[in-house]
Amino acid sequence: MTNSSALNHRVTERLMQLATVAAIALSVFQIWQGVTANLSAPVFRPVHLCWILALVFLVRPLVKEDNRFYLPARLIDLAMVLATLWAAQHIVRFDYDDIGFLLDGLGADDVLAGSISIVTLLEATRRTVGMVMVVIAAIFMAYAMFGDILPASVASKGFALDEIIRFHIYSTNGVFGAPLAIAAGVVFIFVLFGAFLQVTGAGQFFIDAAFAVAGKYRGGPAKASVVASAALGSISGSAIANTVTTGALTIPMMKKLGYKPEQAAGIEAAASTGGQIMPPVMGAGAFVMAQFTGIAYSEILLVSIAPAILYFGCTLLYVHLMACKLGLKGMDKVAQLQVVMKQGWHFIVPLILITTLLLMSYSPVLVGIAGCSAILVAAMCRKHSRISIRLFFKGMKEGALLALPISVACATAGIVVGVVGQTGIGLQFTQFLMALSGGYLWSVMALIAVAAVILGMGLPVTAAYIVLSIMAVPALTELGLSILAAHMIVFWLSQTSNVTPPIALAAFAGAGVAGASPMQSAVQAFKLAQGFFLIPLMMAFSPLIYDGENLMGFIFAIVTTIALIVAFAGAIEGRLIKPLSMAARAVLLAVPFALIFSGLTIKLAAVAVVVVITSLNAYRGRESSATAA
Incomplete structure (x- = not known):
């Protein structure tokens, strides 16, 4: 030297x-x-x-x-x-x-x-x-x-x-406005909570539990990746960070099982991005949403549960279909769930605590501090998970460093929000959006989706959501959507940049771990993350955002969304349990339009079509298995 x-x-x-x-x-x-x-x-x-x-x-x-x-x-x-x-x-x-x-x-x-x-x-x-x-x-x-x-x-x-x-x-x-207020208060504390999860070993426990639950099934490591990312991605605050940390374990296992490197990277990216819409924490964006809408965070948390579960169900379906096409099996050796739980059940307590406190509408900042305290106390309660002073200070340090890009992005996004408020350009943008779309809700949604992808090429998800919500939410509310539904749609569409070519940062991060082509990984991630586009459509055209009144409409919206996901997956992948005929694929390709844009009678008929095609396909699968036996 x-x-x-x-x-x-x-x-x-x-x-x-x-x-x-x-x-x-x-x-x-x-x-x-x-x-x-x-x-x-x-x-x-x-x-x-x-x-x-x-x-x-x-x-x-x-x-x-x-x-x-x-x-x-x-x-x-x-x-x-x-x-x-x-x-x-x-x-x-x-x-x-x-x-x-x-x-x-x-x-x-x-x-x-x-x-x-x-x-x-x-x-x-x-x-x-x-x-x-x-x-x-x-x-x-x-x-x-x-x-x-x-x-x-x-x-x-x-x-x-x-x-x-x-x-x-x-x-x-401006700079010191609502976005920075959220980043400096709530988000920082929950990022610190995520750092403590990692240094105490709680993060590894959730990954081990996911493998114990899903590892033995067809395409086990991929399904475990989805489950683990649902648990950890909500708290990490970053789809990219979640892709790298969780993917360091799951991606090599997926490759070993038989997934192509690009597929492994795409699966991890799609799953990790989904963590940002999964309660109880939902990254940073949901806290910003609560500030912008004036709606209690507990209410946002509750209405987000069903759409988030539907997203991960959609991702799991694509993972399963991919495993079937590749002829993959489950993992040979999987730890027993009871063994994993015996070692780390105490790490579940802090998550239960923060979820309960958030639902009880306690201050999110105090809930985050309580969560940090709870994870440290839980770790110290058992000998094998106790941490040293050095690891404690490492968690304090890592929490602060992880918060740097979030606070900086929110402060800079505050400039955009401030200019919109100071100049009134937001109203002009809304009028432009309405004129360009012809006043149709579906075309406004398409334009917002394109804008979200473009903004996301250079902005973090939270910053993209802040900018887009200020500009686009008024157009959605003008077309009859509730303020919560409009913000939720923009929030979901803002996530898409992580998995949408040509610049898909989470997919690129996964490609780095997998040693895969970044662009091919992005294509795979885009296919697996279709829920980010399909579910916001259902939020706009059905009561998927539960308002506390129309329970039957909400249940039917869940049913139609499931049918939509299955139909779209079957049409794109060409199989469900077994390969589908071209005629069946053509019918399934038409079903989404009926489920989104039609009245009740046609929607019921479309759901019935999906059920019949799926049942016949499953019957063929059982018949083939019986013949082979």
């Missing part, structure tokens, strides 16, 4: 030690604020974001360690940390009670601090999320500043820099 390389390495080590201390301190600070709620929003949110940005500049350097400009670049990183600290303390000390700034405008120091905050936020966004989100935020800010020179149909007032800084920085709008 040369002297230069050795020096670079020593600098990296020292800065990583500083980052570790800062990350642990951030977790302590977040827990303290969650318990005491001593700091007001204009103080807590800037402090949180300052801490996040400083950590980003420490752990995500401007250039890599082997770059010859590493040391000068690290000096730039440290300068950005200092600039962030100065700007944050200025914003925290800002006198919001003095309304003179509303009459006379901000002072030069105020504008400078606000400008530094926005610039450092966008740079941190580039390092953690990617350039696409920076470009989107910059376009919206440019629109706010120069909207007055645009054609009248899309023009806005055109705001001065002083007005933009005042709105986005010195208020609880």
Whole structure:
């Protein structure tokens, strides 16, 4: 190692030690604020974001360690940390009670601090999320500043820099608005809970339990992957993180059993993405939804259960059909469920606790803190799962680091939300959407789905949902959907970018683990994740989002959705229990249209058709098995 390389390495080590201390301190600070709620929003949110940005500049350097400009670049990183600290303390000390700034405008120091905050936020966004989100935020800010020179149909007032800084920085709008409030409060605590699940071994327990439940069946590791991702993906907060962590175990097993690498990667990506719509936590988006809609999180949790189960049922069906086509069997050696449960049953208690408390409408922040405490207490109650102080601090550190891209993305998404509110462009977008779609609900849904995929190519799921909900939900409600149904549809469609070519980040992550082609893995994931498109259609055209009144309609919506999933899978895959004839596939291909767009009588007939075709196919399967025997 040369002297230069050795020096670079020593600098990296020292800065990583500083980052570790800062990350642990951030977790302590977040827990303290969650318990005491001593700091007001204009103080807590800037402090949180300052801490996040400083950590980003420490752990995500401007250039890599082997770059010859590493040391000068690290000096730039440290300068950005200092600039962030100065700007944050200025914003925290800002006198919001003095309304003179509303009459006379901000002072030069105020504008400078606000400008530094926005610039450092966008740079941190580039390092953690990617350039696409920076470009989107910059376009919206440019629109706010120069909207007055645009054609009248899309023009806005055109705001001065002083007005933009005042709105986005010195208020609880824009950067410090609702998205960051959710990320800094609820989401951070549940990300910390997920980190504790991993360091205590609870995550491994849920994976082992999934293999014990599903491993012995046809295509066992793939089905275990779906079950494990349903359990863990909800809490991890990231489909990509879930794909990598769960996939590190499941993907090699799937390949060993006989799945192609691309299929294994696609299965894991589709299952892990589904974790983001699975209660009780549902990633970060559901908490944002509760904030945007004003609907209690407990209600969102309850109405999400049935659609989430239907999604995983859809994925399991495709996995089973794939296993049948490949002629795969189950795993030869599977741990007994009672043995797995005996070793780790105590890890179920924290999940039961947080689910119960959320349903009882306790504060999500306090529920998350209770969950963190419960998982640690549960781990310490049994000798084989006790963790050391070192592992405890590792969990504190990992929780903070995992939260970096989420908080940064939400703060930047706040710029977009703020510009929409400041300029009124949301109303113009709604009118444009209605005009382009002709006022038909199905065409509005199609346009939103396309927009979700495009946004998702460069934005994290939560950020894509925030941006899309602000722009598209009014169009859906104008066509008669409830506010909850409209947000749920947008929330589900926002997940699709993880599994939809040409840029499917969760599928690409799975391809990396599997050693597979990224694009072919994305195609497989897209096929397996059809529920993300089919189920939102049923949310729009049937009472699949239960309103507490029409119970029979809700039950029939579940039945028709199951029929829709089976019909679509059979038509695409060409088989159910046994291969289907071309005539049967043609009939099944027509069934979805009848189930979505027709009246009650035709829907009943379509369900009956699916039942008859499935029953005949199952009878053929039993007859073939009997003949073979």
